[in-house]
Amino acid sequence: MNLTFLGTSAGSPTAERNVSSMVLDLRQERGKLWLFDCGETTQMQMQKAKFSLAKLEIIFLTHLHGDHVFGLPGVLTSRSLMQNQSPLTLIAPKGIKQLVETVIEISYSWLTYPLNIIELEENGIVFEDNQFQVEAKLLKHRVPCFGYRIIEKDLPAQLDIDKLKQANIQAGSYYSDLKKGKTVTLDDGRIIRGVDYQSKVKKGKKLAILGDTIPCQASIELANDVDLLVHEATQENALKDKALERGHSTTIHAATIAKQAKAKRLIMTHISPRYSLNDNKKLVNEAKSVFVNTEIATDFASFHV
Structure with a gap:
């Protein structure tokens, strides 16, 4: 599976970065796409990355701040313009049902496919089948915000x-x-x-996609021993007081969580608009002082899990 970032900016888009959204490409595993967060113009970013709305199976939202959700109405309604649409599941904190229903009603829009909305209020398993399990845990932000742990189940031994x-x-x-x-x-x-x-059992992959948060125990638990951790790094360490005041993490915070959780790889995202792409090296080097296997996401960057 591959994780592609459609937006990596915090708060508002810039000329170089769109706001938060990423696609977990599971077309090889199950013929579907999973979308995590849905900032404005997400559907345009999906088109540019050649991801079809028709392939969407589940949308996971970490929280309901605008830079993570304002692209959702467009994604949902544009998907209705396609034929032979499969059901879609939307998993997000409580309040998402009211948002969707209100937008659909006052904009005189409609959906032509079954939409299953699951509102989160507490920690737990939010999805499970014979291939994957997804666990959600409440993080520490200014509004209810969840992180997700995605576990690919081990593939059974096959005849050689x-x-x-x-x-x-x-x-x-x-x-x-x-x-x-x-x-x-x-x-x-x-x-x-x-x-x-028989061949050997193929171990499944594990990844954690965390929403906006200050460092907390839930982040460590979700990221425990994952192959890939996606963690926000809104500010550099010199601005840690500002980051914490607004419910965000720094490069050093993200790297420390990765180290404490024994994650194998860290991808930083949700970068403040104060930073340009020219600042990426500085931000990565700062995180690497704590956790060596650190990278920073840019729009349309894709990472194999």
């Missing part, structure tokens, strides 16, 4: 067909038993164990 062919074991009805790890007797009398012809 090449190894079977090398042993001159041709396809047959016993393949289903071998796949389950059972011992079978072949037509030629050989007794073989399924476990000897």
Whole structure:
């Protein structure tokens, strides 16, 4: 799976950065896209990145501040202009249902597909099927704000067909038993164990996408041992008092959370408009003084998980 940033600015867009939004590309795993946050012009950014609204399966919002949600009405209503639309799930803090219903009503818009809205008020598992589990935890911001931990479940062992062919074991009805790890007797009398012809279990990936927050225990728990951590870094460390006062983190805060959580990789986003892309190196180097495997997101940057 790949994570593509559609917007990386905090508060308001700049000439170089749009506001918060990112796509988790699961087309290879499940043929779908998951959207995290939906700042203004998100649908335009999706078009530029060649992501189809029709592929959206779930939209996760961290909180309801405008730079994370003002693009939502456009995404929802534009999706209705497409044919053969599948259901869409929207997961966000309480209040999102009122926002969506109000905008649809007063703008005389409509939705042509089932929209399932899940409002969050407490920590818990917000999505789970046989492939993925998503956990949400309340962070510490000026308004209710959640972070998400996305876990790809381990892929079960598969039959090693090449190894079977090398042993001159041709396809047959016993393949289903071998796949389950059972011992079978072949037509030629050989007794073989399924476990000897199975590939290793493929470990699933883990990532954490955190909303706006000051450092807190929930961030560490969500980011524990993840392959990729997305954490806001609104300000440089010299402005830490300003960041904390407004419910935000600095580069050093983000790096410290990554280190404490034993994350494998940190991607910083939600960068204050005071910084241009020319400041990226300074911000990254500051974070690297605490956590070496740190990068900074730019619009349309894509990271493999």
